[in-house]
Amino acid sequence: xxxxxxxxxxxxxxxxxxxxxxxxxxxxxxxxxxxxxxxxxxxxxxxxxxxxxxxxxxxxxxxxxxxxxxxxxxxxxxxxxxxxxxxxxxxxxxxxxxxxxxxxxxxxxxxxxxxxxxxxxxxxxxxxxxxxxxxxxxxxxxxxxxxxxxxxxxxxxxxxxxxxxxxxxxxxxxxxxxxxxxxxxxxxxxxxxxxxxxxxxxxxxxxxxxxxxxxxxxxxxxxxxxxxxxxxxxxxxxxxxxxxxxxxxxxxxxxxxxxxxxxxxxxxxxxxxxxxxxxxxxxxxxxxxxxxxxxxxxxxxxxxxxxxxxxxxxxxxxxxxxxxxxxxxxxxx
Ligand code: BMA
Numbered sequence: 383x384x385x386x387x388x389x390x391x392x393x394x395x396x397x398x399x400x401x402x403x404x405x406x407x408x409x410x411x412x413x414x415x416x417x418x419x420x421x422x423x424x425x426x427x428x429x430x431x432x433x434x435x436x437x438x439x440x441x442x443x444x445x446x447x448x449x450x451x452x453x454x455x456x457x458x459x460x461x462x463x464x465x466x467x468x469x470x471x472x473x474x475x476x477x478x479x480x481x482x483x484x485x486x487x488x489x490x491x492x493x494x495x496x497x498x499x500x501x502x503x504x505x506x507x508x509x510x511x512x513x514x515x516x517x518x519x520x521x522x523x524x525x526x527x528x529x530x531x532x533x534x535x536x537x538x539x540x541x542x543x544x545x546x547x548x549x550x551x552x553x554x555x556x557x558x559x560x561x562x563x564x565x566x567x568x569x570x571x572x573x574x575x576x577x578x579x580x581x582x583x584x585x586x587x588x589x590x591x592x593x594x595x596x597x598x599x600x601x602x603x604x605x606x607x608x609x610x611x612x613x614x615x616x617x618x619x620x621x622x623x624x625x626x627x628x629x630x631x632x633x634x635x636x637x638x639x640x641x642x643x644x645x646x647x648x649x650x651x652x653x654x655x656x657x658x659x660x661x662x663x664x665x666x667x668x669x670x671x672x673x674x675x676x677x678x679x680x681x682x683x684x685x686x687x688x689x690x691x692x693x694x695x696x697x698x699x700x701x702x703x704x705x706x707x708x709x710x711x712x713x714x715x
Contacts, residue, residue: 424683427487428668479506536596641707658685
């Protein structure tokens with residue numbers, strides 16, 4: 383089994399609460415940093431550019447409540463962000479599905495195309511759906527339009543084709559009254575999607591990830607499988623708590639869950655996570671991996687208001703899942 387590889391050298395002392403360390407300089411980006419008036423800056427997709435620059439494609443909510451995406455670039459991924467002077471990707475009149483905004487981008491580098499694929503929520507009269515765009519430079523974008531109709535969001539493309547037929551794979555989260563689970567769909571051409579199946583189910587009852595889950599940043603490719611950071615939504619009398627947890631999927635067949643952690647690894651705690659437009663939401667759409675190949679920089683939003691970053695070791699996360707995770711069984715849900 384691939385997931386048992388390399389575990390001998392791994393530290394196993396990690397507890398779920400120590401897998402991610404908040405950057406002391408958080409928040410790293412706020413509305414006050416913006417070159418034009420905006421309400422909030424959050425849910426950024428992330429990419430490491432070929433020259434080592436970190437790019438965050440931030441969701442920016444304007445003072446009408448409509449979101450667009452604006453790129454911010456930094457040499458070290460923490461400081462001295464250079465923000466595009468105007469929106470980088472804004473709702474376009476030729477795409478009515480974007481009339482109420484574009485939100486929550488997840489960025490995947492696709493080596494075969496030598497392009498970045500941006501999966502984002504397009505908010506139109508039918509509700510929130512998933513749209514896909516391709517870009518080489520985050521300056522011009524080639525929109526493929528709506529790939530998952532409403533109500534659907536939290537989508538990310540996997541970086542390569544799978545199986546004998548070379549099908550693309552997309553993770554997404556259609557919403558159904560009975561439960562919002564994480565699904566996988568397959569496509570021969572990035573435009574036509576089918577063979578839909580559930581990838582990970584929301585639990586029930588009192589769990590932190592009961593009733594509503596969704597992928598957070600894109601899947602992380604590791605020697606043990608695809609590592610998923612996903613969010614769980616706990617509804618309470620004073621609103622919803624958004625937290626982040628871990629699961630691991632088979633590298634050849636990403637529909638097969640190998641391990642799921644029971645505990646969340648990041649939840650709202652700091653002021654910038656508990657005060658803002660949506661108090662108690664920590665929500666991530668992007669990460670980069672540092673040059674050491676192991677240090678994950680998770681870019682996440684505090685309270686749907688600002689951008690923050692936390693760092694963690696991918697091998698420690700895998701070791702934690704090995705020790706504390708278990709394959710999902712029907713009685714869990
Ligand atoms: C989710 C998404 C995100 C948002 C989060 C917390 O459902 O809509 O855009 O950040 O809720 O409010």
